[in-house]
Amino acid sequence: MIRGKVNLNIPTNLVFKTEGITKSVQRGDVIIVIDVLRCSSTIVTALANAAEGVIPTKTVKEARALRKKHSEFLLAGERRGVKLKGFDLGNSPLEFSPQKVKGRHIVLTTTSGSKAIISSKKAKHVFAGAFLNVEAIAKATSKIAEREETGISLVSAGTDGQFSLEDFICAGAIAESFPATVFIHSDAVLAAILAFKQAKQSLKKVIQSGYHAQYLISQGFEEDIKFCSQLSIYKVVPFLKGGTIVSLEKSLSFC
Amino acid sequence: MIRGKVNLNIPTNLVFKTEGITKSVQRGDVIIVIDVLRCSSTIVTALANAAEGVIPTKTVKEARALRKKHSEFLLAGERRGVKLKGFDLGNSPLEFSPQKVKGRHIVLTTTSGSKAIISSKKAKHVFAGAFLNVEAIAKATSKIAEREETGISLVSAGTDGQFSLEDFICAGAIAESFPATVFIHSDAVLAAILAFKQAKQSLKKVIQSGYHAQYLISQGFEEDIKFCSQLSIYKVVPFLKGGTIVSLEKSLSFC
Numbered sequence: 001m002i003r004g005k006v007n008l009n010i011p012t013n014l015v016f017k018t019e020g021i022t023k024s025v026q027r028g029d030v031i032i033v034i035d036v037l038r039c040s041s042t043i044v045t046a047l048a049n050a051a052e053g054v055i056p057t058k059t060v061k062e063a064r065a066l067r068k069k070h071s072e073f074l075l076a077g078e079r080r081g082v083k084l085k086g087f088d089l090g091n092s093p094l095e096f097s098p099q100k101v102k103g104r105h106i107v108l109t110t111t112s113g114s115k116a117i118i119s120s121k122k123a124k125h126v127f128a129g130a131f132l133n134v135e136a137i138a139k140a141t142s143k144i145a146e147r148e149e150t151g152i153s154l155v156s157a158g159t160d161g162q163f164s165l166e167d168f169i170c171a172g173a174i175a176e177s178f179p180a181t182v183f184i185h186s187d188a189v190l191a192a193i194l195a196f197k198q199a200k201q202s203l204k205k206v207i208q209s210g211y212h213a214q215y216l217i218s219q220g221f222e223e224d225i226k227f228c229s230q231l232s233i234y235k236v237v238p239f240l241k242g243g244t245i246v247s248l249e250k251s252l253s254f255c
Numbered sequence: 256m257i258r259g260k261v262n263l264n265i266p267t268n269l270v271f272k273t274e275g276i277t278k279s280v281q282r283g284d285v286i287i288v289i290d291v292l293r294c295s296s297t298i299v300t301a302l303a304n305a306a307e308g309v310i311p312t313k314t315v316k317e318a319r320a321l322r323k324k325h326s327e328f329l330l331a332g333e334r335r336g337v338k339l340k341g342f343d344l345g346n347s348p349l350e351f352s353p354q355k356v357k358g359r360h361i362v363l364t365t366t367s368g369s370k371a372i373i374s375s376k377k378a379k380h381v382f383a384g385a386f387l388n389v390e391a392i393a394k395a396t397s398k399i400a401e402r403e404e405t406g407i408s409l410v411s412a413g414t415d416g417q418f419s420l421e422d423f424i425c426a427g428a429i430a431e432s433f434p435a436t437v438f439i440h441s442d443a444v445l446a447a448i449l450a451f452k453q454a455k456q457s458l459k460k461v462i463q464s465g466y467h468a469q470y471l472i473s474q475g476f477e478e479d480i481k482f483c484s485q486l487s488i489y490k491v492v493p494f495l496k497g498g499t500i501v502s503l504e505k506s507l508s509f510c
Contacts, residue, residue, distance in 0.1 A: 014418070016271075163269070165442035169449070187420035187466050194424070194461070195446045198453035206449070211442050 011151040012178065014171050014188035017161050021119045024153035030145050031120040032129040032137060032174060035157035036166040037212050038091050038221075039113020040130040040238075041228040042076075043245055045093035048132075048234040051101040053244040056114035060084055063109040074101065077109035081219045084109075092224050093132075105244070116157035117240060126240035127248075129154070129174050131203070135232040138177030140248055146182060154189065165210035166228075169203075172196030173231070204229040266406040267433065269426050269443035272416050276374045279408035285400050286375040287384040287392060287429060290412035291421040292467050293346050293476075294368020295385040295493075296483040297331075298500055300348035303387075303489040306356040308499040311369035315339055318364040329356065332364035336474045339364075347479050348387075360499070371412040372495060381495035382503075384409070384429050386458070390487040393432030395503055401437060409444065420465035421483075424458075427451030428486070459484040 015024055024031055034040055043054050057063045060079070064086075067075045076089035076096075083090030089100070091110050108114055113128075120126045125144055129137040145152050154174060156167035172192030175185060185193065199206040204226055207213050213225050237248035270279055279286055289295055298309050312318045315334070319341075322330045331344035331351075338345030344355070346365050363369055368383075375381045380399055384392040400407050409429060411422035427447030430440060440448065454461040459481055462468050468480050492503035 016418075163271075163441070163443040163446070165445050168442070168446045186418070187423070188418040190420050190461075190464060191418070191423045191446070191450045194453040195449040198449040206445075209445060 008146060008149065008182050009184045010145050010149070010182055011184050011186065012175055012189045013151060013153045013186045014192060015153050015155045016158065016163060018116055018119050021116065021153070021155055024155070025120060025123045027151060029123065029151040029153040030125040030127070030141050031123045031153050031155060032127045032141055033113060033116045033120060033155045033157055034129045034167045034170045034174070035110070035113030035116065036130050036170050036207070036228050037216060038093060038224055038228060039108070039110040039157065040128045041132055042091055042093045042096060042108070043128045043238045044130045044132045044234055044236055046096040046101050046106055047238050047245070047247045048236045049096055049098040049101050051096070051104055051106055053105050053246045054238070055105060055107045055244050056117045057107060057109045058115050058118050060109055063107045066107045070105070072105070074104050074106045076106050077114070079111060081216055081221065092221060093227055094223060112157040112159055116155055117245070120155065121240060121243070128238040128245060129170065131170050131173060131229060131231050133232065133234045133236055134170070134173045135177055136235045136237050138174045140237040142178045142182070152178075152183075159212045162211070164212060166207045166213065168192050169196045169199050169206065173200070200231070203231065263401060263404060263437050264439045265400050265404070265437055266439050266441065267430055267444045268406060268408045268441045269447060270408050270410045271413065271418060273371055273374050276371065276408070276410055279410070280375060280378045282406060284378065284406040284408040285380040285382070285396050286378045286408050286410060287382045287396055288368060288371045288375060288410045288412055289384045289422045289425050289429070290365070290368030290371065291385050291425050291462070291483050292471060293348060293479055293483060294363070294365040294412065295383045296387055297346055297348045297351060297363070298383045298493045299385045299387045299489055299491055301351040301356050301361055302493050302500070302502045303491045304351055304353040304356050306351070306359055306361055308360050308501045309493070310360060310362045310499050311372045312362060312364045313370050313373050315364055318362045321362045325360070327360070329359050329361045331361050332369070334366060336471055336476065347476060348482055349478060367412040367414055371410055372500070375410065376495060376498070383493040383500060384425065386425050386428060386484060386486050388487065388489045388491055389425070389428045390432055391490045391492050393429045395492040397433045397437070414467045417466070419467060421462045421468065423447050424451045424454050424461065428455070455486070458486065
């Protein structure tokens with residue numbers, strides 16, 4: 001690393017609510033949308049299993065309209081954690097197997113994550129991050145931020161705009177993987193790094209203690225929590241390109 | 256502890272912005288206002304050094320008016336960290352020595368902490384918490400919450416409404432000292448506990464890395480950071496009673 005880069009002091013920032021995204025976009029930050037349970041984890045898994053692209057929509061109506069227009073698209077998503085009527089898939093990453101998603105476009109509408117991604121769409125660089133792809137997302141986004149001398153905003157999509165334990169810890173995991181000498185972390189990012197460091201030895205157990213995990217477990221999704229708690233098992237970097245989330249490796253020569 | 260109490264499931268909550276206090280007050284929560292750097296630490300120190308009471312005001316004008324009415328009151332506070340013109344004391348806890356404050360009433364106006372305390376004044380129980388009195392504040396407030404079957408809101412007063420590293424960690428320190436079997440922590444409180452557990456071995460160093468600590472250091476207040484990073488050195492429990500913060504032990508028979 002050359003000395004000039006060491007002194008860049010690129011700011012990182014943690015955004016808790018969708019409203020905060022506007023400021024991040026205005027600053028020209030690289031955006032990483034984190035919705036561990038389960039939107040981001042599902043997107044990462046779908047792309048890792050060779051889906052062609054994931055198209056997030058805010059509403060169920062938009063999702064159905066897209067499918068009507070493109071009958072070859074898979075329709076996926078949830079409200080209150082549960083698969084929607086007539087949809088091919090819910091929002092459980094375990095459903096997004098290579099057999100089901102390889103080569104397919106998937107329309108995805110979820111309570112929080114899809115909306116946060118769409119709220120970020122005016123940004124030049126929008127990514128989806130989860131525990132599943134921590135190392136890959138940290139590497140790709142920090143390279144872009146260094147090259148373009150922009151900040152990075154980690155967006156904790158949360159549940160209904162509430163503070164989310166798993167998203168906060170995941171933000172810390174990603175920030176901990178950034179090159180330490182190049183970035184200046186905000187207080188919230190510093191706190192998230194501390195929380196991740198403390199949590200990482202028993203990540204699944206910690207995530208299970210969170211509010212949304214408890215709700216998902218009550219709905220029969222305990223296996224999803226286990227799956228989504230795995231660190232860096234995928235190298236895929238989901239990147240928003242013209243309204244569709246695609247694998248960065250496939251779409252561009254950033255890395 | 257009797258079995259009934261074990262099953263109380265008292266909710267704890269972390270409030271990041273002053274606006275959030277209203278909901279906590281409406282729910283009837285016990286409120287703990289945390290402004291480690293430095294309002295809460297100053298209040299704790301003043302009362303530990305036998306000040307009679309601390310009267311928080313939102314504005315400098317109100318503070319001056321109170322002093323005009325009561326010439327025996329000490330006038331203390333800051334804006335942007337710096338002591339105000341004509342004031343007896345700033346907002347550095349190190350200034351609040353027994354020699355200066357014993358038996359005195361102190362009017363205190365600060366950028367964040369005083370305002371958060373005043374915003375909470377409609378609550379039945381409002382306390383000030385800092386690292387300096389973690390054990391005492393956790394013990395006193397958890398007893399009240401158990402007895403009255405109310406929740407507890409930890410209010411991170413922050414700086415200008417921003418996320419504050421030191422207040423977040425202090426909230427975690429206090430929550431960690433609550434009886435584990437009685438309380439149900441929100442996601443933010445769980446995250447704060449994780450952050451505190453990770454930070455506590457090098458608390459001073461971690462707090463020094465925060466945004467507001469860095470600002471205070473640049474203004475020559477490095478010793479304040481060291482002082483405010485000490486865990487549970489005082490047993491004083493500052494409690495708001497009729498607009499004045501007094502020592503709970505002196506004023507009531509709660510503990």
